[in-house]
Amino acid sequence: MSAESKVRDHRLIEGKAVQARILAEVAEEVATASPPVGKLVSVCIGPTPEVAVYVRNQARAAAKVGIPFDQQVWPAEITQEECKKRIQALNDSKDVLGIILQRPVPAHINVRSLQSAIHPLKDVEGMNPASIGNIVYSDIALAPCTAAASVEMLRSTGLDLKGLEVVMIGHSEIVGKPAALMLTAEGATVTVCHHMTRSVAMHSRRADAVVVAVGKAHLIGPDMIKPGAAVIDIGINQITDEDGTVRIVGDVDTDAVKEVAGWITPVPGGVGPVTVAMLMRNSMVAYRRQKDAGWIS
Ligand SMILES: NC(=O)C1=CN([C@@H]2O[C@H](COP(=O)(O)OP(=O)(O)OC[C@H]3O[C@@H](n4cnc5c(N)ncnc54)[C@H](OP(=O)(O)O)[C@@H]3O)[C@@H](O)[C@H]2O)C=CC1
Numbered sequence: 001m002s003a004e005s006k007v008r009d010h011r012l013i014e015g016k017a018v019q020a021r022i023l024a025e026v027a028e029e030v031a032t033a034s035p036p037v038g039k040l041v042s043v044c045i046g047p048t049p050e051v052a053v054y055v056r057n058q059a060r061a062a063a064k065v066g067i068p069f070d071q072q073v074w075p076a077e078i079t080q081e082e083c084k085k086r087i088q089a090l091n092d093s094k095d096v097l098g099i100i101l102q103r104p105v106p107a108h109i110n111v112r113s114l115q116s117a118i119h120p121l122k123d124v125e126g127m128n129p130a131s132i133g134n135i136v137y138s139d140i141a142l143a144p145c146t147a148a149a150s151v152e153m154l155r156s157t158g159l160d161l162k163g164l165e166v167v168m169i170g171h172s173e174i175v176g177k178p179a180a181l182m183l184t185a186e187g188a189t190v191t192v193c194h195h196m197t198r199s200v201a202m203h204s205r206r207a208d209a210v211v212v213a214v215g216k217a218h219l220i221g222p223d224m225i226k227p228g229a230a231v232i233d234i235g236i237n238q239i240t241d242e243d244g245t246v247r248i249v250g251d252v253d254t255d256a257v258k259e260v261a262g263w264i265t266p267v268p269g270g271v272g273p274v275t276v277a278m279l280m281r282n283s284m285v286a287y288r289r290q291k292d293a294g295w296i297s
């Protein structure tokens, strides 16, 4: 390995390092928790390949911090009613610490209705409308994990979020919108772009920080970023190179943009690992809230 490749590129925000810090904190709390923490239940409805990596990494992190992990895959043809019944049973079970409903779900399932069925005190992903509503009240302790991860990555640059000009590209209910609201709660000035935005570049070029969650490889090029800005790349895209190699890349042309940006999160190795860590941290927030509510003693 050449000397060149040994030198860490300090423009890259290493997700693994941020993950390790968070998991160490969580592991400490789990080890001293009394009573012992219950199990984190991951629910997939039908075989969802794009979720496989996420669930595998959740299982690994849960094992690392000592949170029991129960991976459930429900049949793709399950009815909405049956899903609600199973979620109710998980809500009522004393053994269950939290429930995460993996996306996507089959077309015949109303995901928002199922998210509402998960009790807010067990909603470790913060996707129950009641949990999301808390973010409007600036209570961001239990927020959707990827949105929380992007805030954590931005914070790790040392930039002061107060007054920071942030452009959020993508406005999904699980990433873009909660991320924009969380950053607003931290005092940033946030512009949200989507497919109806006439010129994303007009906004991104003046931003101190660009957060992108679209799902389009190389959507963001060097001409769209202000020199020295922070770039948080949430996108996950599978591409096939000319030689047939299949790779995972983000929404940002990382190699080109890192020559302009002050900081950038790589894909893989950036937001993904921190998303996993935030799920573990959220699980302990749920544990504390259940204790405060007298659910566990
Ligand atoms: N690393 C992680 O932990 C996670 C990564 N992801 C990844 O993030 C990406 C986004 O996922 P998700 O948040 O679910 O978003 P969705 O796939 O639900 O929607 C994409 C978003 O991008 C917007 N959009 C589409 N085209 C453009 C464009 N040309 N310019 C600006 N905005 C555009 C859409 O706006 P409109 O609705 O107006 O069309 C929509 O808000 C995906 O690649 C996903 O795999 C998702 C979750 C977690």
Ligand SMILES: Nc1nc(=O)c2c([nH]1)NC[C@@H]1CN(c3ccc(C(=O)N[C@@H](CCC(=O)O)C(=O)O)cc3)C=[N+]21
Pocket: 015, 050, 051, 053, 054, 057, 100, 101, 102, 103, 104, 125, 145, 146, 174, 236, 267, 268, 269, 270, 271, 272, 273, 275, 276
């Ligand atoms: N309710 C719900 N919430 C989600 O947040 C959610 C979801 N459903 N469905 C699927 C997407 C995708 N997603 C990933 C999170 C982390 C990695 C991850 O750990 N990525 C590693 C991969 C490295 C490796 O290969 O292990 C990395 O980027 O370094 C990947 C994907 C969350 N999602």
